[in-house]
Amino acid sequence: MYSEKVMDHFNNPRNVGEIENPSGVGTVGNAKCGDIMRMYLDIDDNGIIQDVKFKTFGCGAAVATSSMATELVKGKTVQQALEVTNKAVMEALDGLPPVKVHCSLLAEEAIHAALWDYAEKNHITIEGLEKPVNDISEKEEGEEEEY
Amino acid sequence: MYSEKVMDHFNNPRNVGEIENPSGVGTVGNAKCGDIMRMYLDIDDNGIIQDVKFKTFGCGAAVATSSMATELVKGKTVQQALEVTNKAVMEALDGLPPVKVHCSLLAEEAIHAALWDYAEKNHITIEGLEKPVNDISEKEEGEEEEY
Amino acid sequence: MSKLIYLDNAATTQVYPEVLQEMLPYFSEVYSNPSAIYSFASESKKAVDKARTSVAELINAKTDEIYFTGGGSESDNWALKATADAYASKGKHIITSTIEHHAILHTCAYLEKKGFEITYVNVDENGKVKLDELEAAIRPDTILISIMTANNEIGTIQPVREIGRIAHEHGVLFHTDAVQAFGHIPIDVDEMNIDMLSASGHKINGPKGIGVMYIRKGVKILSFIHGGAQERKRRAGTLNVPGIVGIGKAAEIAKNTMAERSAKEISLRDHLIDRILTEIPYVRLNGDRHDRLPNNVNVCFRYIEGESMLILLDQAGVCASSGSACTSGSLDPSHVLLAIGLPHEIAHGSLRLTLSEKNTVEEIDFVVDELKKIIERLRSMSPLYEDFVKKQNK
Amino acid sequence: MSKLIYLDNAATTQVYPEVLQEMLPYFSEVYSNPSAIYSFASESKKAVDKARTSVAELINAKTDEIYFTGGGSESDNWALKATADAYASKGKHIITSTIEHHAILHTCAYLEKKGFEITYVNVDENGKVKLDELEAAIRPDTILISIMTANNEIGTIQPVREIGRIAHEHGVLFHTDAVQAFGHIPIDVDEMNIDMLSASGHKINGPKGIGVMYIRKGVKILSFIHGGAQERKRRAGTLNVPGIVGIGKAAEIAKNTMAERSAKEISLRDHLIDRILTEIPYVRLNGDRHDRLPNNVNVCFRYIEGESMLILLDQAGVCASSGSACTSGSLDPSHVLLAIGLPHEIAHGSLRLTLSEKNTVEEIDFVVDELKKIIERLRSMSPLYEDFVKKQNK
Numbered sequence A, B: 001m002y003s004e005k006v007m008d009h010f011n012n013p014r015n016v017g018e019i020e021n022p023s024g025v026g027t028v029g030n031a032k033c034g035d036i037m038r039m040y041l042d043i044d045d046n047g048i049i050q051d052v053k054f055k056t057f058g059c060g061a062a063v064a065t066s067s068m069a070t071e072l073v074k075g076k077t078v079q080q081a082l083e084v085t086n087k088a089v090m091e092a093l094d095g096l097p098p099v100k101v102h103c104s105l106l107a108e109e110a111i112h113a114a115l116w117d118y119a120e121k122n123h124i125t126i127e128g129l130e131k132p133v134n135d136i137s138e139k140e141e142g143e144e145e146e147y
Numbered sequence C, D: 001m002s003k004l005i006y007l008d009n010a011a012t013t014q015v016y017p018e019v020l021q022e023m024l025p026y027f028s029e030v031y032s033n034p035s036a037i038y039s040f041a042s043e044s045k046k047a048v049d050k051a052r053t054s055v056a057e058l059i060n061a062k063t064d065e066i067y068f069t070g071g072g073s074e075s076d077n078w079a080l081k082a083t084a085d086a087y088a089s090k091g092k093h094i095i096t097s098t099i100e101h102h103a104i105l106h107t108c109a110y111l112e113k114k115g116f117e118i119t120y121v122n123v124d125e126n127g128k129v130k131l132d133e134l135e136a137a138i139r140p141d142t143i144l145i146s147i148m149t150a151n152n153e154i155g156t157i158q159p160v161r162e163i164g165r166i167a168h169e170h171g172v173l174f175h176t177d178a179v180q181a182f183g184h185i186p187i188d189v190d191e192m193n194i195d196m197l198s199a200s201g202h203k204i205n206g207p208k209g210i211g212v213m214y215i216r217k218g219v220k221i222l223s224f225i226h227g228g229a230q231e232r233k234r235r236a237g238t239l240n241v242p243g244i245v246g247i248g249k250a251a252e253i254a255k256n257t258m259a260e261r262s263a264k265e266i267s268l269r270d271h272l273i274d275r276i277l278t279e280i281p282y283v284r285l286n287g288d289r290h291d292r293l294p295n296n297v298n299v300c301f302r303y304i305e306g307e308s309m310l311i312l313l314d315q316a317g318v319c320a321s322s323g324s325a326c327t328s329g330s331l332d333p334s335h336v337l338l339a340i341g342l343p344h345e346i347a348h349g350s351l352r353l354t355l356s357e358k359n360t361v362e363e364i365d366f367v368v369d370e371l372k373k374i375i376e377r378l379r380s381m382s383p384l385y386e387d388f389v390k391k392q393n394k
């Protein structure tokens, strides 16, 4: 069901863990849907993401998208990180099954949540960053009609 | 589906044929239901059935019941022949499948029809013999409801 | 000849050994439920996908327009009842024909009780649906036309392409019961404007208890069997993996062999028809002489009755049928034979011989020779024949 | 251990080799349609009769109260929809439970759209139907109570005898979905006041795509699949002879081995439960500890999610499930786990291990050892576990 890339990131997730005193941390998703992602960012004075860690409660796709998302933002500027979309995450993973697309949205949202926290802590505004919705499921469309 | 007796009478029907100038002949059934029986009787002056022949258009059970019916009446008096019921025919054949019970009714009716003809020709009344209905199907109950 | 001569392939067929071979691993080895998440499940899932593709290719459908069911009857019930459910707000009128299989006709009778109105279009003396009557029957509230691709008793092939065209010109859905045609004659759901199609595994040397329902994308019918999310949520129930693999393999073989197979069957069929018609008196061929299933022979012998014939044929080692095998419990003569205008009396003398490409000319010749004796014998004890002869001699 | 450890027997089972053996002749040798009249048909008819007897004996039914269907889902649909059809004039109220299989629940939803009213009786924290609630729900217009014999996810066995008694005291028909219980625990339709019962071949080491419907004599429901006159005119469609032979043989084996088999399964099950509950923290057992299917283990591990667990178990060669296999397409956690009062978060961490008597203690021990590692690993990357630990350390 999953691509090899997804399985690789699920089996060997990059950047799992916590960062003590992070520059920003965000948690999105909700346990009701079965997916929660937490992203920690360590951002230096130049606005470069020096380190990133995640923890995820969720399915294989949730773990893999979190892992891939951390890879995509690491070393990037805040502005570049903001441009990491769910599509980018999915493409980097060679695709996801249709029912799992929401996991990639969650990963995008987790980055945004951590950046928002960073911005708030530092009293700055990051252009283009909207207040993230913690519960991504509210953004999603209703499930396909049950026959 | 059929008993051995039925198969024997179907394969080796007794008394198939016609009688020229019979004492009585009766035809019952109708082509609509797929069963027609004709019974010829040769009855002597003492009212003994000296010979009997039949022809049948119909299924295996129809042929076998006609054959058995001829055996049961041969050598009998008119009054005894009248007492050959469909039950007697069925029993003599070791039973019939439920959907084929009507064939035995037809055999009983064929005897009656031939006796009626004999009675009419000789202007006598046979006690207990009612005018036979030629189309036995009218006497039957409706078929089991189709689910 | 002590070998069985099986001439009842319209009732059911032998599972080809190569079909069974393909099915075998999925009983006791790869027995996984294809819906599960572990890799053991993906093996059976792959087999199901492959089968779905083979079935789709046989009728030029898309893979995700194919749904597996428990048989042809289920497919027919699904098509009619679910269309009735889904389109009731548009209308409650359905058109079918007088010669459909009972899986259609009895379902229609059920729908009539539920407030639907059914028009049964007549057929001509060869069993072809009258297209003018069909078109005239269409009303603004007509939601479905269901006409079989080919008839199971008399073998007549319907002008399906024309029917589909008429249906679509009037914006009406078209379902076809292709249980007898699937794998036997070419079917193209696009060219023929077919929206839904029923098929069954055991009529094409596949297993019993597995059927197919084709539903064109966009047709809004929902489930008939509700429950789990299988078959894209449209047909609940754990997938019958071996059955699916079996019908898939049978469909693949049917596609690859169709041309050669039907040529062989047609030559056997025509030999059989020719000998019967020329060597046995008072006989008529039922069904269209040319637009006819390659393996179907159906004749009526006057003055005799079918069951007796079948028993005597059986004793000669020949499997045949008289009227639809499905309705052998009934006493009524075949509704199809009545619909083409035969009187009851003649309909009762019908014999259906449906062959396969495995039959030989020798077998066919043996059957005709036996038939001649059987028919003579039964006529000699028939009061109807007696009357006929007496009338002749007058 | 490179061998597959199959612990998903509630999803489907291996066809026993002796069952397959019994089926084999009916594919390519005795392939006749049992409805036909010739002697070749009586061979397959005899096999069907024998199977029907075996199935009847397993539940103490009469042979002619057994009908073969295309699977458990079809049987469930038949029971509910045909009862609704046949008894609508008496009333339009049906009672079921919140933990039924989707084959029941989605059929109920369909019936609701058709104007029927359904009461969903709640269950207690172990998944047992609340009998007082059930009895209180009965109204003058109640026509049917449908409660499963045993639950497919958490294994809880319902007080079927009591439910049947209550139903009959109120003159209401009682149907039970016994798909998981049939052949696994003793069932007696007379003692238990069961009027209709659904079962499925592939849950008892028989084939997929074949089911059973028991209908007590006198229950007036008609067909669900209309068409030919098969199954005493109640279920149309050419009989799936190999499938029927298979479920018959499986039923026969199930009857003969039930006592020994379930004793073995119970000892494995309890060993598995005991080790999990004592060696893994923050876990709960779902379903009744004692009134439980012999082969069912269902637990929730806090702070982790089921699919991840399944993938890692799969990599260790273990086939397991989380929630019903039928609904793995859905994102919602199991309705059964919610019905017994679990919050979503915990329900998502459920694991179902359903064993067979062929499993060994070594396999079970291997699975527990693997599970411990898997759960530790998943917790170490779980934000919920992180929060929990931090709260503990405060």
Ligand SMILES: Cc1ncc(COP(=O)(O)O)c(C=O)c1O
Pocket: C236, C237, C238, C239, D010, D071, D072, D073, D074, D076, D101, D103, D148, D150, D151, D152, D177, D178, D179, D180, D200, D201, D202, D209, D211, D326
């Ligand atoms: C309790 C229950 N009912 C019904 C079904 C449906 O049976 P089948 O998949 O054979 O249609 C299942 C199994 O999936 C089940 O566990």
Ligand SMILES: Cc1ncc(COP(=O)(O)O)c(C=O)c1O
Pocket: C010, C071, C072, C073, C074, C076, C101, C103, C148, C150, C151, C152, C177, C178, C179, C180, C200, C201, C202, C209, C211, C326, D236, D237, D238, D239
């Ligand atoms: C034309 C036609 N439709 C439907 C059916 C029913 O198919 P099945 O017996 O596989 O349910 C048959 C065969 O019996 C048939 O010939």
